[in-house]
Amino acid sequence: MTAAKPPLFTPGVVKGLAIGLAVLLMLALNVVPMANNDLWILMKVGELIVDTGKVPQTLLFPFTAVQSNHFNAHEWLVSVIFHEFDRLGGLKSLMWIMGGFAVLQFWLCVRLARRQSGSLGAGLLLATLAMICANYRFVMRPELFALLFLVCLLSVLDLYRSERRATTLLWTVPIAILWANCHGSFLLGPGMAALFAAGEAWTASRQASGEISARLRAGVRAGLPYAIAALAMTAACAVNPAGWSLLAFPFQLQKSDVIRSVIKEWLPTFSPLFTGEPEFKVFVTIGLAAVATLVWLRRHLRATDLLLFLFFAALALERQRHIVWFGFAAMTVCARLIGQVRIAPRREIQLQGGCAAFALVAFAACMVFGNVVGSRIYFAPSNNFNPVLVRELADPAVAGNVFNSYELGGELIYRDWPRLKPSIDSRVDSYGDDYLLFSIQLLSDEKLLNLFLEGNRVSYMLLLSRDFNRGVRSMPSIRANWHIRLTDGDIFLLERNVPLPRVATPG
Numbered sequence: 001m002t003a004a005k006p007p008l009f010t011p012g013v014v015k016g017l018a019i020g021l022a023v024l025l026m027l028a029l030n031v032v033p034m035a036n037n038d039l040w041i042l043m044k045v046g047e048l049i050v051d052t053g054k055v056p057q058t059l060l061f062p063f064t065a066v067q068s069n070h071f072n073a074h075e076w077l078v079s080v081i082f083h084e085f086d087r088l089g090g091l092k093s094l095m096w097i098m099g100g101f102a103v104l105q106f107w108l109c110v111r112l113a114r115r116q117s118g119s120l121g122a123g124l125l126l127a128t129l130a131m132i133c134a135n136y137r138f139v140m141r142p143e144l145f146a147l148l149f150l151v152c153l154l155s156v157l158d159l160y161r162s163e164r165r166a167t168t169l170l171w172t173v174p175i176a177i178l179w180a181n182c183h184g185s186f187l188l189g190p191g192m193a194a195l196f197a198a199g200e201a202w203t204a205s206r207q208a209s210g211e212i213s214a215r216l217r218a219g220v221r222a223g224l225p226y227a228i229a230a231l232a233m234t235a236a237c238a239v240n241p242a243g244w245s246l247l248a249f250p251f252q253l254q255k256s257d258v259i260r261s262v263i264k265e266w267l268p269t270f271s272p273l274f275t276g277e278p279e280f281k282v283f284v285t286i287g288l289a290a291v292a293t294l295v296w297l298r299r300h301l302r303a304t305d306l307l308l309f310l311f312f313a314a315l316a317l318e319r320q321r322h323i324v325w326f327g328f329a330a331m332t333v334c335a336r337l338i339g340q341v342r343i344a345p346r347r348e349i350q351l352q353g354g355c356a357a358f359a360l361v362a363f364a365a366c367m368v369f370g371n372v373v374g375s376r377i378y379f380a381p382s383n384n385f386n387p388v389l390v391r392e393l394a395d396p397a398v399a400g401n402v403f404n405s406y407e408l409g410g411e412l413i414y415r416d417w418p419r420l421k422p423s424i425d426s427r428v429d430s431y432g433d434d435y436l437l438f439s440i441q442l443l444s445d446e447k448l449l450n451l452f453l454e455g456n457r458v459s460y461m462l463l464l465s466r467d468f469n470r471g472v473r474s475m476p477s478i479r480a481n482w483h484i485r486l487t488d489g490d491i492f493l494l495e496r497n498v499p500l501p502r503v504a505t506p507g
Contacts, residue, residue: 014349014352017353018124021359021363022110022128022359023106024363025359025366026102026103028367028377029131029135029366031096032376033379033380034095034098034380034384036140036141037383037384038141038426039094040413041410041413041425042075042410043082043414044061044413045076045083046076049079055241057070057071058070058071059427059430061413061418062422064435066431070430071427072430074183075142098139101148102131102138105138106127106128108155109127109328110127112335113126113335116332116338118343119339121352121354121355122335124359128362129331130327130331134323134328136373142183146183146185147328149179150192152171153192154192154329156172157172157193157229158332158336160226161196166225173236174236175233176190176233176234177240180238180239184250185325187237187247187250189233190230195307195311197230198303199304199307200304201222202219203222204221204222206303258436259428265321268318269316269318278372278374279320279323282372286327286330287313290333300337300340300341305337308332308333312329383405383408383464386491389486389488398419398420400458400500401420401456402421402458403452403453404422404423404462405467406425406439407426408464424436443463443470443471446475446477459495462491462492463491464492465489481496481498482494482497
């Protein structure tokens with residue numbers, strides 16, 4: 001009599017496949033060439049900070065008078081970190097560092113969602129969906145650190161809610177300090193602690209028995225630790241080079257109507273320019289799934305869960321860039337609700353198997369179609385300079401002031417400053433609304449453009465096809481006095497027909 005063969009897919013094999021395929025999917029989604037124009041300026045600013053030991057106080061790089069504008073250095077720590085990544089590993093290593101960030105973020109999410117739900121399968125599935133929701137903005141920029149801090153803070157607040165150890169909340173202070181020195185979204189930290197304070201106070205007062213005064217005391221006892229943490233985090237945010245003044249920065253940025261209507265990432269979520277994109281459809285699908293989970297398990301819904309969900313949903317519905325926050329908040333709310341439902345061991349294995357199958361299908365789709373924005377390991381849509389343009393601009397004879405599209409200023413600074421000086425770069429919050437509007441107006445106003453080019457002794461123009469075709473291409477004076485030195489159809493390098501005479505430098 002022969003012994004029965006063990007099943008091919010044992011619980012251990014299913015678990016390993018679910019974890020392994022999910023990690024493989026994270027790498028496929030995020031190990032792609034760097035395509036973020038902010039990265040260039042961040043690395044250059046980081047280089048200056050390392051070399052001088054000081055955080056720049058002004059814009060420095062442009063050739064116009066705005067070079068003396070105050071520089072909002074709220075991302076200085078990330079600038080240093082990115083510069084060190086570049087110095088130690090070079091540009092080609094950044095895509096793999098990006099993959100490391102993705103795996104770390106995914107692990108933190110799985111850890112949080114598994115603890116809340118009591119299920120590895122649920123944790124893997126929810127973390128995967130959150131990462132897919134965030135994928136279109138999960139690029140090498142300071143927001144990466146903010147998302148890490150977001151999940152860390154959710155973990156700390158949730159751990160205190162379940163264990164009630166006062167020392168747990170002490171972790172909120174270093175999170176706040178790091179967040180304030182890395183990204184302008186730092187006020188979300190104390191805001192989340194305040195949401196927990198309000199939610200837990202409401203729940204405790206509703207559950208308490210006795211007179212109104214007794215219920216109020218119960219609510220205060222439950223919410224006070226979170227409220228103290230929120231105040232401590234707010235104070236901790238002042239530990240940065242700008243001090244207390246940094247706390248006003250997020251509000252000042254929100255007031256900029258120009259940035260919120262011109263810069264794509266700040267456009268409303270339901271802007272026609274965004275609703276047709278794949279990332280919008282991903283957000284809607286995941287959002288509806290989250291709402292369905294809340295409706296299904298509504299009897300387990302607590303005030304804190306509802307406040308978190310509604311707050312981040314409102315952010316996501318207002319501006320497209322806030323969608324990434326919603327995915328992680330929805331994950332933690334849904335995980336806690338699922339934790340109120342007992343999952344039998346057999347169902348858990350099936351759930352893990354489903355996660356493995358989902359990750360495999362998503363991985364295959366990623367290989368065929370690219371990630372959420374169409375990027376693959378060998379290609380990513382970007383405004384980066386191609387190798388020919390890099391070599392052309394590296395020519396020592398190519399020097400002077402450059403009128404440029406704002407997206408191209410960062411790489412120009414990273415590679416060729418101060419030999420070539422831009423008119424603007426992507427730090428538009430420091431340039432100001434008036435200067436940004438002026439830069440846009442120059443593209444269609446021939447007389448104003450010529451005054452700018454002559455008055456500032458501009459030798460070159462470096463424009464995206466979008467800006468070149470806005471009006472510059474058809475201007476008679478530009479056609480007569482300038483020529484296209486190099487183009488790949490996406491970026492145009494224009495040069496004067498007659499070079500400007502060199503200005504003698506004193507001494």
